[in-house]
Amino acid sequence: xxxxxxxxxxxxxxxxxxxxxxxxxxxxxxxxxxxxxxxxxxxxxxxxxxxxxxxxxxxxxxxxxxxxxxxxxxxxxxxxxxxxxxxxxxxxxxxxxxxxxxxxxxxxxxxxxxxxxxxxxxxxxxxxxxxxxxxxxxxxxxxxxxxxxxxxxxxxxxxxxxxxxxxxxxxxxxxxxxxxxxxxxxxxxxxxxxxxxxxxxxxxxxxxxxxxxxxxxxxxxxxxxxxxxxxxxxxxxxxxxxxxxxxxxxxxxxxxxxxxxxxxxxxxxxxxxxxxxxxxxxxxxxxxxxxxxxxxxxxxxxxxxxxxxxxxxxxxxxxxxxxxxxxxxxxxxxxxxxxxxxxxxxxxxxxxxxxxxxxxxxxxxxxxxxxxxxxxxxxxxxxxxxxxxxxxxxxxxxxxxxxxxxxxxxxxxxxxxxxxxxxxxxxxxxxxxxxxxxxxxxxxxxxxxxxxxxxxxxxxxxxxxxxxxxxxxx
Amino acid sequence: xxxxxxxxxxxxxxxxxxxxxxxxxxxxxxxxxxxxxxxxxxxxxxxxxxxxxxxxxxxxxxxxxxxxxxxxxxxxxxxxxxxxxxxxxxxxxxxxxxxxxxxxxxxxxxxxxxxxxxxxxxxxxxxxxxxxxxxxxxxxxxxxxxxxxxxxxxxxxxxxxxxxxxxxxxxxxxxxxxxxxxxxxxxxxxxxxxxxxxxxxxxxxxxxxxxxxxxxxxxxxxxxxxxxxxxxxxxxxxxxxxxxxxxxxxxxxxxxxxxxxxxxxxxxxxxxxxxxxxxxxxxxxxxxxxxxxxxxxxxxxxxxxxxxxxxxxxxxxxxxxxxxxxxxxxxxxxxxxxxxxxxxxxxxxxxxxxxxxxxxxxxxxxxxxxxxxxxxxxxxxxxxxxxxxxxxxxxxxxxxxxxxxxxxxxxxxxxxxxxxxxxxxxxxxxxxxxxxxxxxxxxxxxxxxxxxxxxxxxxxxxxxxxxxxxxxxxxxxxxxxxxxxxxxxxxxxxx
Numbered sequence: 001x002x003x004x005x006x007x008x009x010x011x012x013x014x015x016x017x018x019x020x021x022x023x024x025x026x027x028x029x030x031x032x033x034x035x036x037x038x039x040x041x042x043x044x045x046x047x048x049x050x051x052x053x054x055x056x057x058x059x060x061x062x063x064x065x066x067x068x069x070x071x072x073x074x075x076x077x078x079x080x081x082x083x084x085x086x087x088x089x090x091x092x093x094x095x096x097x098x099x100x101x102x103x104x105x106x107x108x109x110x111x112x113x114x115x116x117x118x119x120x121x122x123x124x125x126x127x128x129x130x131x132x133x134x135x136x137x138x139x140x141x142x143x144x145x146x147x148x149x150x151x152x153x154x155x156x157x158x159x160x161x162x163x164x165x166x167x168x169x170x171x172x173x174x175x176x177x178x179x180x181x182x183x184x185x186x187x188x189x190x191x192x193x194x195x196x197x198x199x200x201x202x203x204x205x206x207x208x209x210x211x212x213x214x215x216x217x218x219x220x221x222x223x224x225x226x227x228x229x230x231x232x233x234x235x236x237x238x239x240x241x242x243x244x245x246x247x248x249x250x251x252x253x254x255x256x257x258x259x260x261x262x263x264x265x266x267x268x269x270x271x272x273x274x275x276x277x278x279x280x281x282x283x284x285x286x287x288x289x290x291x292x293x294x295x296x297x298x299x300x301x302x303x304x305x306x307x308x309x310x311x312x313x314x315x316x317x318x319x320x321x322x323x324x325x326x327x328x329x330x331x332x333x334x335x336x337x338x339x340x341x342x343x344x345x346x347x348x349x350x351x352x353x354x355x356x357x358x359x360x361x362x363x364x365x366x367x368x369x370x371x372x373x374x375x376x377x378x379x380x381x382x383x384x385x386x387x388x389x390x391x392x393x394x395x396x397x398x399x400x401x402x403x404x405x406x407x408x409x410x411x412x413x414x415x416x417x418x419x420x421x422x423x424x425x426x427x428x429x430x431x432x433x434x435x436x437x438x439x440x441x442x443x444x445x446x447x448x449x450x451x452x453x454x455x456x457x458x459x460x461x462x463x464x465x466x467x468x469x470x471x472x473x474x
Numbered sequence: 475x476x477x478x479x480x481x482x483x484x485x486x487x488x489x490x491x492x493x494x495x496x497x498x499x500x501x502x503x504x505x506x507x508x509x510x511x512x513x514x515x516x517x518x519x520x521x522x523x524x525x526x527x528x529x530x531x532x533x534x535x536x537x538x539x540x541x542x543x544x545x546x547x548x549x550x551x552x553x554x555x556x557x558x559x560x561x562x563x564x565x566x567x568x569x570x571x572x573x574x575x576x577x578x579x580x581x582x583x584x585x586x587x588x589x590x591x592x593x594x595x596x597x598x599x600x601x602x603x604x605x606x607x608x609x610x611x612x613x614x615x616x617x618x619x620x621x622x623x624x625x626x627x628x629x630x631x632x633x634x635x636x637x638x639x640x641x642x643x644x645x646x647x648x649x650x651x652x653x654x655x656x657x658x659x660x661x662x663x664x665x666x667x668x669x670x671x672x673x674x675x676x677x678x679x680x681x682x683x684x685x686x687x688x689x690x691x692x693x694x695x696x697x698x699x700x701x702x703x704x705x706x707x708x709x710x711x712x713x714x715x716x717x718x719x720x721x722x723x724x725x726x727x728x729x730x731x732x733x734x735x736x737x738x739x740x741x742x743x744x745x746x747x748x749x750x751x752x753x754x755x756x757x758x759x760x761x762x763x764x765x766x767x768x769x770x771x772x773x774x775x776x777x778x779x780x781x782x783x784x785x786x787x788x789x790x791x792x793x794x795x796x797x798x799x800x801x802x803x804x805x806x807x808x809x810x811x812x813x814x815x816x817x818x819x820x821x822x823x824x825x826x827x828x829x830x831x832x833x834x835x836x837x838x839x840x841x842x843x844x845x846x847x848x849x850x851x852x853x854x855x856x857x858x859x860x861x862x863x864x865x866x867x868x869x870x871x872x873x874x875x876x877x878x879x880x881x882x883x884x885x886x887x888x889x890x891x892x893x894x895x896x897x898x899x900x901x902x903x904x905x906x907x908x909x910x911x912x913x914x915x916x917x918x919x920x921x922x923x924x925x926x927x928x929x930x931x932x933x934x935x936x937x938x939x940x941x942x943x944x945x946x947x948x949x950x951x952x953x954x955x956x957x958x959x960x961x962x963x964x965x966x967x968x969x
Contacts, residue, residue, distance in 0.1 A: 374616060388660070394661075407646040
C-alpha cells in the first residue's frame with residue numbers, strides 16, 4: 001500500500017484511533033464528559049478527513065474501495081453516530097451503568113459500518129459485518145439490569161450469528177466455484193448453479209441485517225428491548241450501511257438478466273412492504289411500531305434497488321438520508337422522553353404530549369409525517385424520488401404495491417399523532433413527570449427537524465451532492 | 475409573486491393563529507379571519523386586473539410564476555392562473571372566511587391548533603388550483619389532506635375517528651395511484667422527447683399509445699373520482715361530512731370536492747384527450763347514476779348533515795356529466811355548478827351546524843316546528859334549500875340548465891335521466907324544510923335565532939348566489955378562454 005492509501009483510509013483510521021484513545025482515557029479515569037467529548041472530537045476529525053480522503057488517487061484496493069460513494073456514506077454514518085451519541089448523554093446519565101464503554105462500542109459499530117460501505121471484497125465484507133454485529137450485542141444489552149434488554153441482546157446474538165453462518169457458507173460456495181472473493185470478480189463471472197446458490201445464501205445474510213420479511217422476526221423484539229438510541233442506530237446506521245453495500249455488491253450484476261434473483265428481491269420487497277405495514281397497524285408500542293415501519297421502508301428502498309442504474313442509486317441515497325434524519329429524530333424523541341427506569345414506549349405515554357411538551361410533540365409529528373411521506377418533509381421528496389426511479393425502470397406492479405401499502409401505513413403514523421393531540425388520560429398525565437429536555441439532545445432534535453423540513457422543501461443541493469457522489473462508485 | 479402569496483398568506487396566518495393562542499382565546503380567530511380576508515382581497519385584485527386587461531392568447535396564463543426548484547428531476551415551482559383557477563381561488567378565499575366565521579362559537583378547545591389546520595387546508599387547496607407542475611400539484615394535493623384528517627378526527631362528532639380514517643384511506647390510496655400515473659406520464663414524455671419534466675405545459679400533447687393513455691387517464695380519474703365523488707367510490711363522503719365540525723363540512727363540501735372537478739378539467743381532459751373521449755360514455759353514465767342515487771338517498775336520510783352530504787353526491791354528478799359531455803355549454807354549466815354548489819351547500823352546512831350547536835341534534839325526527847321559534851334561520855334554510863333544488867333565479871338553476879342543454883346535444887338519454895334528478899331534488903329539499911321547520915312545534919325547544927354574525931355570513935352567501943343566478947355573465951366570461959381551450963382540440967391547448 002502506498003502512502004496515498006493511508007490518506008484514503010484516514011477517516012477509518014481516525015475512528016479506530018479514537019477507540020484506542022478512549023480506552024486509554026478510561027484506564028486513567030472514568031469521566032463521562034471527557035468520554036463524550038473525545039467521541040465527538042474523534043467523529044469530527046474523521047469527518048474532516050473525508051475531504052482529504054476524497055482527493056486521494058489511491059483507493060486502498062483490493063479489500064476496500066474508498067471512492068466517492070463510500071465517502072458519502074461514511075460521512076452519513078459519522079454524522080448519524082454523532083447525533084445518536086448526543087442523544088444518548090442524558091439517557092445514560094439516568095442509568096446505573098458506566099457511560100464510557102457505551103461510546104466505545106458505538107464507535108466500534110460505526111467503524112464496522114464504515115468498513116461495510118467501503119468493502120469490495122468478501123473479507124472486508126465479513127470483517128465489517130462482524131465488527132458491527134459484535135459491538136451491537138454489547139450495545140443492545142447495555143442496560144444489563146433490564147431483563148428485556150438482555151433478552152434482546154441474546155436474541156440478536158443468536159440470529160446474527162446464524163445469518164453470519166449463512167453468509168459465510170455462501171461466500172465459501174462462490175469462492176470454491178470461482179476462485180475469487182472480490183465483488184468485481186463475481187460480477188464478471190458467468191454464474192452457474194453453485195454460484196447462484198452461494199449468492200442466494202449471501203442474500204439471506206443481507207435479509208437478516210436489513211430485516212426484510214421473512215427474516216424480520218427479531219426486529220420488533222430487539223427494538224423494543226434495546227435502549228432507544230441503540231434502536232435508532234440499528235434502524236439507521238446498521239441498515240443503511242448494509243443497503244449501501246448491497247448496491248455495491250450488485251452494481252456489476254445485471255439483475256434483470258437473472259430472473260431468479262430479480263424475483264427473489266421483488267418478493268422480499270413486496271413481503272416487507274405488505275408485512276411491515278400490516279403488522280405495524282396492530283402495534284400499541286411506539287418502538288415496535290417504528291420497528292415495523294423501518295421494515296416497510298426497507299421494502300420501499302428495495303423497489304428502487306431493483307430499478308438499478310444511476311438514477312436508482314441516487315434515489316436510494318436520497319431516501320436513506322431522509323430516512324436517517326427522520327428515524328433518528330423519531331427515536332430521539334423516544335429517548336428524550338424515556339427516563340432511567342421507564343422507556344416511553346406505549347401509546348399512552350404519548351397521549352396529550354402536545355399539551356405537556358409542545359415542541360417535542362411537534363418534532364415527533366414532523367418525523368412521523370416524514371415517515372408517512374407527507375409534503376414539506378424529506379420523506380415526501382424521498383418517496384417521490386423512489387417512485388421516479390422505479391417508474392423509469394417500469395416496475396409498475398411494485399410501485400402499485402408500494403403506493404397501496406404506504407397508503408395503509410399512514411393510518412398508524414396518524415394514530416400516534418392523534419394520540420399526542422388528545423387530552424391525556426388521568427394516570428398518564430400524573431406519571432408523566434418526564435425529565436427536562438437536555439441542551440445537547442434539544443439542539444440535536446432541532447437540527448434534525450430543520451434538516452427534515454429543508455430537504456423536504458429545497459432538496460436541490462442535497463441531490464446535487466448525492467449525484468456527484470453516487471456516480472463516483474468505482 | 476402574488477400567486478405564491480395567495481398560498482403563503484393562509485399558511486402563515488395558520489402558524490400565527492396557532493402561536494396566538496397563548497395570549498388569548500380570541501386571537502387565533504381574528505388572525506385566521508384576517509388571513510382569509512387578505513387572501514380574498516388579493517384574489518379580487520387579480521380578478522379586477524384580469525377583467526380590465528385584454529384576454530391573453532390561448533395557452534397563456536393571466537399571471538404566472540416559474541422558479542427553478544429541483545432541477546435534477548425536472549421539477550419547477552410553476553404556478554399559473556387562468557380564468558378557471560381564478561374563479562376557484564375566489565371561491566376558496568370567500569368560503570375560507572365563512573369557515574372561520576362559522577367556527578367562532580362552535581370550536582372551544584385547542585382553538586389555535588384548529589385554525590392552524592383550517593388555514594393549511596385552505597393553503598393546500600389554493601395550491602392545487604394554481605399548480606402547473608405535476609409534482610407541485612401532487613405536493614399540494616397531499617398537503618391539504620393531512621390537516622383535513624385532523625379537522626375531522628379531532629374536532630368532529632361521535633364517530634369522528636372512523637370517518638377520518640375512511641376519508642384518509644380513500645383519498646390517500648387514490649392519490650398515491652395518481653402519483654404513479656404522474657410519474658409514468660413524465661417517463662413516457664421523457665422517452666419520447668428526451669426531456670424529463672413534470673411541467674404541465676410541456677406534458678400537454680405527450681404522444682401516448684391508446685393503452686398507455688387509457689391507463690394513465692384512469693390513474694388520474696381515480697383520484698379525482700374519489701374526491702368528486704363518483705358513485706362507487708363516494709362512500710367516504712357521507713361519513714366525513716356528517717362527522718366533521720361545521721367548518722370541516724363547509725371546506726369539504728364546498729372546496730375539497732371542487733379539487734376533483736378542477737382536476738378533471740385541468741388534467742384529465744387536456745392531457746388525455748383521446749382516452750377521455752372514449753371514456754366519456756362511461757363517465758357520463760356514472761354521473762347520471764350519481765345524480766339519481768345521490769338524490770334518492772338524500773331523500774331517505776334522517777340525519778340533516780347526511781342529507782346535505784348526499785345532495786352533494788347528486789350535484790357533483792351534474793359536474794361529472796358536464797365535464798365529460800364536452801360541449802361548450804355543458805362545460806360552462808359544470809364550472810358554474812362548481813361555484814354554485816360550493817355556495818349553496820356551504821350555506822346549508824353552516825345552517826345545519828348552527829342548528830346542531832343549539833339543539834344538539836341533527837336528527838330530523840327530533841326536530842319540527844322550528845319556524846316560529848327561529849324564523850330567520852328557517853327563512854335562510856328555505857332559501858338555500860330552494861337553491862339546492864334549482865329554483866330559477868339562483869345560480870344552481872343556471873348551472874344545471876346549462877349542463878342539461880349541453881349534454882342533450884351529445885346524449886339526449888343522459889340529459890333526460892339526469893333531469894329526473896332535479897325532480898327528486900325538489901322532494902328532498904321541500905321535505906327537509908317541512909320536517910325540520912314546519913309541523914308541530916315542540917314546546918321544550920327554546921333556542922336562539924341566528925345572530926348578527928350568522929346573518930352576515932348567510933346574507934353574503936345569499937347575495938353571491940342570487941348574483942350568479944341573475945347575472946352570471948362575469949363568471950362565464952372568465953371561464954370562456956378555458957372552455958374554448960378544452961373544446962378546440964390539442965392545437966388550441968398546446969399553444
